[in-house]
Amino acid sequence: MAIKRLKRIAEPLVLPDGLEALPVPLLLYRKSDNSLVPNPEFITVFGVHSPARILSARALGLAQERPVHPSAFETPGRQEGRVLENDRGERISVDLRVSAYGKPSDQTWLVMFEDTGPRVDLQNQLVNQHLELQKSYEQLRSLQQALIQSAKLASLGELATGVAHELNQPLQAIMGFSQELKYVEKLSPVGSEYVDDIVSASKKMAEIIKSLRTFARDSGQELQATSVAHAIEESSRLLRHTFLQAGVTLELDVESDLPLTRANPIQLEQVFVNLLSNAKDALESSGVAAPKVSIEARNTAEGILVRVTDNGCGMPPEVRDRIFDPFFTTKPVGKGTGLGLSITHGILARAGARISVNSHPGAGTEFTILFQIDRSQTEGETA
Ligand SMILES: Nc1ncnc2c1ncn2[C@@H]1O[C@H](COP(=O)(O)OP(=O)(O)OP(=O)(O)O)[C@@H](O)[C@H]1O
Ligand SMILES: [Mg+2]
Numbered sequence: 001m002a003i004k005r006l007k008r009i010a011e012p013l014v015l016p017d018g019l020e021a022l023p024v025p026l027l028l029y030r031k032s033d034n035s036l037v038p039n040p041e042f043i044t045v046f047g048v049h050s051p052a053r054i055l056s057a058r059a060l061g062l063a064q065e066r067p068v069h070p071s072a073f074e075t076p077g078r079q080e081g082r083v084l085e086n087d088r089g090e091r092i093s094v095d096l097r098v099s100a101y102g103k104p105s106d107q108t109w110l111v112m113f114e115d116t117g118p119r120v121d122l123q124n125q126l127v128n129q130h131l132e133l134q135k136s137y138e139q140l141r142s143l144q145q146a147l148i149q150s151a152k153l154a155s156l157g158e159l160a161t162g163v164a165h166e167l168n169q170p171l172q173a174i175m176g177f178s179q180e181l182k183y184v185e186k187l188s189p190v191g192s193e194y195v196d197d198i199v200s201a202s203k204k205m206a207e208i209i210k211s212l213r214t215f216a217r218d219s220g221q222e223l224q225a226t227s228v229a230h231a232i233e234e235s236s237r238l239l240r241h242t243f244l245q246a247g248v249t250l251e252l253d254v255e256s257d258l259p260l261t262r263a264n265p266i267q268l269e270q271v272f273v274n275l276l277s278n279a280k281d282a283l284e285s286s287g288v289a290a291p292k293v294s295i296e297a298r299n300t301a302e303g304i305l306v307r308v309t310d311n312g313c314g315m316p317p318e319v320r321d322r323i324f325d326p327f328f329t330t331k332p333v334g335k336g337t338g339l340g341l342s343i344t345h346g347i348l349a350r351a352g353a354r355i356s357v358n359s360h361p362g363a364g365t366e367f368t369i370l371f372q373i374d375r376s377q378t379e380g381e382t383a
Helices: 001-008 018-022 042-046 051-055 070-074 115-182 189-220 228-246 265-286 340-350
Strands: 024-029 037-039 075-083 091-101 108-115 222-228 250-254 260-261 291-301 304-310 354-357 364-371
Touching: 018 037, 024 042, 024 070, 037 042, 037 075, 042 108, 042 340, 091 115, 115 189, 222 228, 222 265, 228 250, 228 260, 228 265, 228 291, 228 304, 260 340, 265 291, 265 340, 265 364, 340 354
Parallel strands: 250 291
Antiparallel strands: 024 037, 024 108, 075 091, 091 108, 222 260, 291 304, 304 364, 354 364
Protein backbone atom coordinates (compact mmCIF):
# COMPACT_ATOMS: atom_id res chain seq x y z
CA MET A 1 0.00 0.00 0.00
CA ALA A 2 2.81 2.38 1.02
CA ILE A 3 4.71 1.52 -2.17
CA LYS A 4 1.59 2.17 -4.26
CA ARG A 5 1.11 5.65 -2.72
CA LEU A 6 4.74 6.59 -3.33
CA LYS A 7 4.35 5.59 -6.95
CA ARG A 8 1.20 7.74 -7.29
CA ILE A 9 2.96 10.85 -5.99
CA ALA A 10 5.84 10.41 -8.34
CA GLU A 11 3.57 10.07 -11.37
CA PRO A 12 3.87 13.29 -13.41
CA LEU A 13 0.70 14.96 -14.59
CA VAL A 14 0.45 14.76 -18.38
CA LEU A 15 -2.06 16.13 -20.84
CA PRO A 16 -3.78 13.48 -22.91
CA ASP A 17 -3.11 13.89 -26.65
CA GLY A 18 -6.66 15.06 -27.35
CA LEU A 19 -6.37 18.02 -24.99
CA GLU A 20 -2.81 18.77 -26.07
CA ALA A 21 -3.96 19.37 -29.64
CA LEU A 22 -7.11 21.39 -28.83
CA PRO A 23 -6.97 24.94 -30.27
CA VAL A 24 -8.23 26.31 -26.93
CA PRO A 25 -5.90 27.57 -24.16
CA LEU A 26 -6.21 25.20 -21.22
CA LEU A 27 -4.46 23.81 -18.15
CA LEU A 28 -4.64 20.66 -16.13
CA TYR A 29 -4.27 21.31 -12.43
CA ARG A 30 -3.64 18.75 -9.68
CA LYS A 31 -3.97 19.94 -6.14
CA SER A 32 -1.96 17.25 -4.32
CA ASP A 33 1.39 18.43 -5.76
CA ASN A 34 0.33 21.78 -7.31
CA SER A 35 1.06 20.36 -10.77
CA LEU A 36 0.05 22.67 -13.57
CA VAL A 37 0.30 21.57 -17.21
CA PRO A 38 -0.60 23.97 -20.03
CA ASN A 39 -1.33 22.97 -23.61
CA PRO A 40 0.67 24.63 -26.44
CA GLU A 41 -2.26 26.93 -27.27
CA PHE A 42 -2.16 28.30 -23.71
CA ILE A 43 1.52 29.16 -24.13
CA THR A 44 0.93 30.73 -27.56
CA VAL A 45 -2.02 32.88 -26.49
CA PHE A 46 -0.85 34.02 -23.08
CA GLY A 47 2.92 33.89 -23.47
CA VAL A 48 3.28 32.06 -20.16
CA HIS A 49 6.07 29.57 -20.51
CA SER A 50 6.26 28.65 -16.87
CA PRO A 51 2.88 27.78 -15.42
CA ALA A 52 4.48 28.18 -12.00
CA ARG A 53 4.18 31.90 -12.62
CA ILE A 54 0.44 31.60 -12.17
CA LEU A 55 1.08 30.30 -8.69
CA SER A 56 3.58 33.04 -7.94
CA ALA A 57 3.22 35.66 -5.28
CA ARG A 58 3.11 38.34 -7.99
CA ALA A 59 -0.15 37.00 -9.24
CA LEU A 60 -1.47 37.09 -5.69
CA GLY A 61 -0.43 40.75 -5.52
CA LEU A 62 -3.10 41.54 -8.06
CA ALA A 63 -5.78 40.51 -5.60
CA GLN A 64 -7.98 43.53 -6.28
CA GLU A 65 -8.18 42.63 -9.92
CA ARG A 66 -9.34 39.11 -9.09
CA PRO A 67 -6.15 37.35 -10.18
CA VAL A 68 -6.12 33.79 -11.28
CA HIS A 69 -5.07 31.77 -8.30
CA PRO A 70 -5.00 27.99 -8.04
CA SER A 71 -7.89 28.01 -5.58
CA ALA A 72 -9.96 29.28 -8.55
CA PHE A 73 -9.08 26.05 -10.37
CA GLU A 74 -10.83 23.99 -7.72
CA THR A 75 -14.21 25.64 -8.24
CA PRO A 76 -16.05 24.07 -11.15
CA GLY A 77 -18.09 26.42 -13.31
CA ARG A 78 -17.59 29.68 -15.16
CA GLN A 79 -15.57 32.47 -13.56
CA GLU A 80 -15.56 35.90 -15.19
CA GLY A 81 -13.33 38.94 -14.87
CA ARG A 82 -10.07 37.23 -13.81
CA VAL A 83 -6.59 38.59 -14.49
CA LEU A 84 -3.61 36.58 -15.65
CA GLU A 85 -0.06 37.88 -15.72
CA ASN A 86 2.13 36.76 -18.61
CA ASP A 87 5.91 36.32 -18.58
CA ARG A 88 6.41 39.96 -19.57
CA GLY A 89 4.39 41.07 -16.55
CA GLU A 90 1.45 42.21 -18.71
CA ARG A 91 -2.03 41.72 -17.38
CA ILE A 92 -4.53 39.82 -19.44
CA SER A 93 -8.25 39.72 -18.68
CA VAL A 94 -9.64 36.19 -18.85
CA ASP A 95 -12.77 34.20 -18.17
CA LEU A 96 -12.29 30.66 -16.81
CA ARG A 97 -14.29 27.48 -17.29
CA VAL A 98 -13.38 24.81 -14.75
CA SER A 99 -14.46 21.16 -14.74
CA ALA A 100 -13.37 18.20 -12.64
CA TYR A 101 -11.00 15.86 -14.47
CA GLY A 102 -10.76 12.18 -13.80
CA LYS A 103 -11.95 10.65 -10.52
CA PRO A 104 -12.95 13.06 -7.74
CA SER A 105 -10.32 11.44 -5.51
CA ASP A 106 -7.61 12.60 -7.98
CA GLN A 107 -8.39 16.22 -7.16
CA THR A 108 -7.56 17.23 -10.73
CA TRP A 109 -9.32 19.93 -12.76
CA LEU A 110 -9.37 20.98 -16.40
CA VAL A 111 -9.30 24.77 -16.75
CA MET A 112 -10.15 26.45 -20.06
CA PHE A 113 -9.31 30.12 -20.65
CA GLU A 114 -10.91 32.80 -22.79
CA ASP A 115 -8.98 36.01 -23.45
CA THR A 116 -11.56 38.75 -22.83
CA GLY A 117 -9.10 41.57 -23.57
CA PRO A 118 -10.69 42.52 -26.89
CA ARG A 119 -14.12 42.54 -25.23
CA VAL A 120 -12.85 44.71 -22.35
CA ASP A 121 -11.14 47.07 -24.84
CA LEU A 122 -14.40 47.43 -26.69
CA GLN A 123 -16.25 48.12 -23.45
CA ASN A 124 -13.70 50.77 -22.47
CA GLN A 125 -13.97 52.34 -25.90
CA LEU A 126 -17.73 52.44 -25.53
CA VAL A 127 -17.48 54.04 -22.09
CA ASN A 128 -15.04 56.65 -23.43
CA GLN A 129 -17.24 57.39 -26.39
CA HIS A 130 -20.21 57.75 -24.10
CA LEU A 131 -18.30 60.24 -21.92
CA GLU A 132 -17.23 62.18 -25.03
CA LEU A 133 -20.82 62.29 -26.22
CA GLN A 134 -22.00 63.54 -22.86
CA LYS A 135 -19.37 66.29 -22.92
CA SER A 136 -20.38 67.36 -26.42
CA TYR A 137 -24.02 67.35 -25.37
CA GLU A 138 -23.28 69.66 -22.42
CA GLN A 139 -21.26 71.99 -24.65
CA LEU A 140 -24.14 72.05 -27.11
CA ARG A 141 -26.59 72.84 -24.33
CA SER A 142 -24.59 75.80 -23.04
CA LEU A 143 -24.10 77.03 -26.61
CA GLN A 144 -27.85 76.77 -27.12
CA GLN A 145 -28.44 78.81 -23.95
CA ALA A 146 -26.03 81.45 -25.18
CA LEU A 147 -27.77 81.52 -28.57
CA ILE A 148 -31.20 81.86 -26.98
CA GLN A 149 -29.86 84.71 -24.85
CA SER A 150 -28.32 86.57 -27.78
CA ALA A 151 -31.44 86.02 -29.92
CA LYS A 152 -33.57 87.48 -27.12
CA LEU A 153 -31.22 90.42 -26.84
CA ALA A 154 -31.03 91.01 -30.57
CA SER A 155 -34.81 91.11 -30.98
CA LEU A 156 -35.13 93.25 -27.89
CA GLY A 157 -32.54 95.63 -29.33
CA GLU A 158 -34.69 96.21 -32.43
CA LEU A 159 -37.82 96.61 -30.39
CA ALA A 160 -36.08 98.96 -27.98
CA THR A 161 -34.97 101.38 -30.71
CA GLY A 162 -38.51 101.66 -32.03
CA VAL A 163 -40.22 101.92 -28.66
CA ALA A 164 -37.71 104.38 -27.23
CA HIS A 165 -38.14 106.64 -30.23
CA GLU A 166 -41.95 106.47 -30.22
CA LEU A 167 -42.28 107.00 -26.47
CA ASN A 168 -39.77 109.70 -25.94
CA GLN A 169 -41.59 112.55 -27.64
CA PRO A 170 -44.99 112.13 -25.92
CA LEU A 171 -43.16 111.63 -22.64
CA GLN A 172 -41.24 114.88 -23.01
CA ALA A 173 -44.58 116.57 -23.71
CA ILE A 174 -46.15 115.04 -20.57
CA MET A 175 -43.22 116.15 -18.44
CA GLY A 176 -43.13 119.64 -19.92
CA PHE A 177 -46.87 120.25 -19.72
CA SER A 178 -47.25 118.90 -16.21
CA GLN A 179 -44.42 121.11 -14.95
CA GLU A 180 -46.04 124.07 -16.72
CA LEU A 181 -49.39 123.21 -15.18
CA LYS A 182 -48.07 123.93 -11.72
CA TYR A 183 -47.23 127.46 -12.64
CA VAL A 184 -49.98 128.31 -15.09
CA GLU A 185 -52.93 127.05 -13.02
CA LYS A 186 -53.62 127.66 -9.40
CA LEU A 187 -53.87 124.11 -8.19
CA SER A 188 -55.28 122.70 -4.97
CA PRO A 189 -52.69 120.99 -2.69
CA VAL A 190 -53.99 117.58 -3.83
CA GLY A 191 -53.85 118.63 -7.48
CA SER A 192 -50.32 119.90 -7.02
CA GLU A 193 -49.34 116.58 -5.42
CA TYR A 194 -50.80 114.71 -8.41
CA VAL A 195 -48.78 116.84 -10.79
CA ASP A 196 -45.62 116.08 -8.78
CA ASP A 197 -46.46 112.38 -9.05
CA ILE A 198 -46.89 112.70 -12.82
CA VAL A 199 -43.50 114.45 -13.10
CA SER A 200 -41.65 111.86 -10.99
CA ALA A 201 -43.34 108.93 -12.82
CA SER A 202 -42.38 110.55 -16.15
CA LYS A 203 -38.78 110.88 -14.96
CA LYS A 204 -38.68 107.17 -14.15
CA MET A 205 -40.05 106.42 -17.61
CA ALA A 206 -37.40 108.67 -19.12
CA GLU A 207 -34.76 106.67 -17.22
CA ILE A 208 -36.13 103.43 -18.65
CA ILE A 209 -36.14 104.90 -22.15
CA LYS A 210 -32.55 106.04 -21.65
CA SER A 211 -31.55 102.48 -20.63
CA LEU A 212 -33.38 101.09 -23.65
CA ARG A 213 -31.55 103.45 -25.94
CA THR A 214 -28.20 102.52 -24.46
CA PHE A 215 -29.15 98.90 -24.89
CA ALA A 216 -30.15 99.39 -28.52
CA ARG A 217 -27.06 101.46 -29.26
CA ASP A 218 -24.79 98.76 -27.84
CA SER A 219 -24.32 97.04 -31.17
CA GLY A 220 -23.06 100.24 -32.76
CA GLN A 221 -20.41 101.01 -30.14
CA GLU A 222 -16.87 100.75 -31.36
CA LEU A 223 -14.53 98.26 -29.76
CA GLN A 224 -10.98 99.24 -28.92
CA ALA A 225 -8.10 98.17 -26.73
CA THR A 226 -9.53 98.74 -23.28
CA SER A 227 -8.18 98.47 -19.75
CA VAL A 228 -10.34 96.28 -17.55
CA ALA A 229 -8.47 97.63 -14.52
CA HIS A 230 -9.37 101.20 -15.46
CA ALA A 231 -13.04 100.31 -15.93
CA ILE A 232 -13.10 98.68 -12.49
CA GLU A 233 -11.43 101.67 -10.84
CA GLU A 234 -13.67 104.22 -12.56
CA SER A 235 -16.91 102.41 -11.75
CA SER A 236 -15.80 101.96 -8.13
CA ARG A 237 -14.96 105.65 -7.91
CA LEU A 238 -18.42 106.52 -9.26
CA LEU A 239 -20.15 104.38 -6.65
CA ARG A 240 -17.82 104.86 -3.69
CA HIS A 241 -20.03 107.52 -2.16
CA THR A 242 -23.22 105.44 -2.47
CA PHE A 243 -21.43 102.48 -0.90
CA LEU A 244 -20.20 104.63 1.94
CA GLN A 245 -23.71 105.91 2.58
CA ALA A 246 -25.08 102.40 2.60
CA GLY A 247 -22.33 101.23 4.98
CA VAL A 248 -21.05 98.67 2.45
CA THR A 249 -17.31 97.97 2.22
CA LEU A 250 -15.92 97.93 -1.31
CA GLU A 251 -12.65 96.05 -1.75
CA LEU A 252 -10.54 96.08 -4.93
CA ASP A 253 -7.84 93.55 -5.61
CA VAL A 254 -6.69 94.26 -9.16
CA GLU A 255 -3.44 92.76 -10.34
CA SER A 256 -1.02 95.37 -11.65
CA ASP A 257 -0.06 95.20 -15.34
CA LEU A 258 -3.25 93.46 -16.43
CA PRO A 259 -3.27 93.11 -20.21
CA LEU A 260 -5.87 94.96 -22.30
CA THR A 261 -9.04 93.51 -23.77
CA ARG A 262 -11.11 94.57 -26.79
CA ALA A 263 -14.25 96.34 -25.64
CA ASN A 264 -15.92 99.71 -25.49
CA PRO A 265 -14.45 101.55 -22.46
CA ILE A 266 -17.64 103.43 -21.53
CA GLN A 267 -19.73 100.29 -21.78
CA LEU A 268 -17.24 98.31 -19.76
CA GLU A 269 -17.62 100.81 -16.93
CA GLN A 270 -21.37 100.35 -17.25
CA VAL A 271 -20.88 96.60 -16.76
CA PHE A 272 -19.13 97.10 -13.43
CA VAL A 273 -21.56 99.83 -12.35
CA ASN A 274 -24.42 97.36 -12.94
CA LEU A 275 -22.73 94.53 -11.06
CA LEU A 276 -21.71 96.75 -8.16
CA SER A 277 -25.16 98.34 -7.91
CA ASN A 278 -26.81 94.94 -7.84
CA ALA A 279 -24.40 93.74 -5.16
CA LYS A 280 -25.12 96.82 -3.06
CA ASP A 281 -28.89 96.28 -3.42
CA ALA A 282 -28.48 92.62 -2.43
CA LEU A 283 -26.55 93.64 0.66
CA GLU A 284 -29.05 96.28 1.67
CA SER A 285 -31.93 93.85 1.48
CA SER A 286 -30.05 91.10 3.33
CA GLY A 287 -29.30 93.06 6.51
CA VAL A 288 -26.01 91.14 6.87
CA ALA A 289 -23.72 92.31 9.71
CA ALA A 290 -20.58 93.14 7.68
CA PRO A 291 -21.78 93.91 4.14
CA LYS A 292 -18.92 93.66 1.67
CA VAL A 293 -18.37 93.62 -2.08
CA SER A 294 -15.03 92.63 -3.54
CA ILE A 295 -13.71 92.85 -7.07
CA GLU A 296 -10.74 90.74 -7.92
CA ALA A 297 -8.98 90.81 -11.31
CA ARG A 298 -6.25 88.40 -12.39
CA ASN A 299 -4.25 87.64 -15.49
CA THR A 300 -4.66 83.90 -16.15
CA ALA A 301 -3.77 81.47 -18.91
CA GLU A 302 -7.39 81.62 -20.16
CA GLY A 303 -7.64 85.41 -20.15
CA ILE A 304 -8.40 88.24 -17.72
CA LEU A 305 -10.48 86.80 -14.92
CA VAL A 306 -12.65 89.16 -12.89
CA ARG A 307 -14.72 88.13 -9.86
CA VAL A 308 -17.36 90.35 -8.27
CA THR A 309 -18.40 88.86 -4.96
CA ASP A 310 -20.90 89.97 -2.33
CA ASN A 311 -22.07 88.43 0.92
CA GLY A 312 -25.66 89.57 0.33
CA CYS A 313 -29.00 87.76 0.11
CA GLY A 314 -27.98 85.45 -2.78
CA MET A 315 -30.52 83.98 -5.21
CA PRO A 316 -32.61 80.84 -5.45
CA PRO A 317 -32.14 78.83 -8.70
CA GLU A 318 -35.42 80.10 -10.24
CA VAL A 319 -34.15 83.72 -9.96
CA ARG A 320 -30.56 82.86 -10.93
CA ASP A 321 -31.76 81.23 -14.16
CA ARG A 322 -33.54 84.39 -15.32
CA ILE A 323 -31.31 87.28 -14.27
CA PHE A 324 -29.99 87.90 -17.79
CA ASP A 325 -33.51 88.09 -19.23
CA PRO A 326 -34.54 91.62 -20.26
CA PHE A 327 -36.95 93.20 -17.76
CA PHE A 328 -36.51 90.45 -15.20
CA THR A 329 -36.35 92.05 -11.76
CA THR A 330 -37.22 91.10 -8.20
CA LYS A 331 -37.03 94.70 -7.08
CA PRO A 332 -40.09 96.80 -6.26
CA VAL A 333 -41.73 98.80 -9.02
CA GLY A 334 -39.76 101.95 -9.64
CA LYS A 335 -36.51 100.59 -8.15
CA GLY A 336 -35.36 98.22 -10.87
CA THR A 337 -36.01 98.08 -14.61
CA GLY A 338 -34.58 94.58 -14.92
CA LEU A 339 -32.34 95.71 -17.77
CA GLY A 340 -29.03 95.98 -15.90
CA LEU A 341 -27.83 92.43 -16.38
CA SER A 342 -29.22 91.91 -19.87
CA ILE A 343 -27.34 95.04 -20.98
CA THR A 344 -24.27 93.73 -19.15
CA HIS A 345 -24.60 90.39 -20.91
CA GLY A 346 -24.93 92.08 -24.32
CA ILE A 347 -21.90 94.33 -23.79
CA LEU A 348 -19.75 91.41 -22.65
CA ALA A 349 -20.90 89.14 -25.48
CA ARG A 350 -19.85 91.76 -28.02
CA ALA A 351 -16.47 92.06 -26.33
CA GLY A 352 -16.10 88.27 -26.60
CA ALA A 353 -16.19 87.91 -22.80
CA ARG A 354 -18.14 85.29 -20.86
CA ILE A 355 -20.06 85.92 -17.67
CA SER A 356 -21.29 83.29 -15.23
CA VAL A 357 -22.87 83.39 -11.82
CA ASN A 358 -22.69 81.32 -8.69
CA SER A 359 -25.24 82.13 -6.03
CA HIS A 360 -27.19 80.53 -3.21
CA PRO A 361 -29.81 82.07 -0.94
CA GLY A 362 -28.14 83.44 2.16
CA ALA A 363 -24.65 82.59 0.89
CA GLY A 364 -24.02 85.62 -1.32
CA THR A 365 -23.30 85.88 -5.03
CA GLU A 366 -20.26 85.64 -7.22
CA PHE A 367 -20.16 86.86 -10.82
CA THR A 368 -17.18 85.65 -12.86
CA ILE A 369 -16.17 87.29 -16.13
CA LEU A 370 -13.49 85.99 -18.44
CA PHE A 371 -12.18 88.61 -20.88
CA GLN A 372 -10.08 87.80 -23.91
CA ILE A 373 -6.67 89.40 -24.05
CA ASP A 374 -6.22 91.88 -26.90
CA ARG A 375 -3.25 90.19 -28.58
CA SER A 376 -2.91 92.86 -31.28
CA GLN A 377 -1.94 95.30 -28.52
CA THR A 378 0.52 93.04 -26.75
CA GLU A 379 2.18 92.44 -30.10
CA GLY A 380 2.56 96.19 -30.47
CA GLU A 381 0.13 96.68 -33.38
CA THR A 382 -2.50 99.39 -33.47
CA ALA A 383 -5.94 98.12 -32.49
N1 LIG B 1 -25.58 90.35 -6.55
C1 LIG B 1 -26.84 89.95 -6.56
N2 LIG B 1 -27.39 89.33 -5.47
C2 LIG B 1 -28.66 88.92 -5.47
N3 LIG B 1 -29.50 89.07 -6.52
C3 LIG B 1 -29.03 89.66 -7.63
C4 LIG B 1 -27.68 90.14 -7.71
N4 LIG B 1 -27.51 90.67 -8.95
C5 LIG B 1 -28.68 90.53 -9.59
N5 LIG B 1 -29.61 89.97 -8.82
C6 LIG B 1 -30.99 89.62 -9.20
O1 LIG B 1 -31.12 89.75 -10.59
C7 LIG B 1 -32.21 90.59 -10.93
C8 LIG B 1 -31.93 91.26 -12.25
O2 LIG B 1 -30.84 92.16 -12.15
P1 LIG B 1 -30.72 93.36 -13.16
O3 LIG B 1 -29.53 94.14 -12.83
O4 LIG B 1 -30.86 92.85 -14.55
O5 LIG B 1 -32.02 94.19 -12.88
P2 LIG B 1 -32.37 95.03 -11.58
O6 LIG B 1 -31.17 95.28 -10.77
O7 LIG B 1 -33.52 94.39 -10.93
O8 LIG B 1 -32.84 96.38 -12.23
P3 LIG B 1 -31.88 97.50 -12.93
O9 LIG B 1 -30.50 97.00 -12.94
O10 LIG B 1 -32.42 97.62 -14.31
O11 LIG B 1 -32.09 98.69 -12.13
C9 LIG B 1 -32.33 91.52 -9.73
O12 LIG B 1 -33.64 92.05 -9.63
C10 LIG B 1 -32.00 90.58 -8.57
O13 LIG B 1 -33.11 89.79 -8.23
MG1 LIG C 1 -29.36 95.95 -11.66
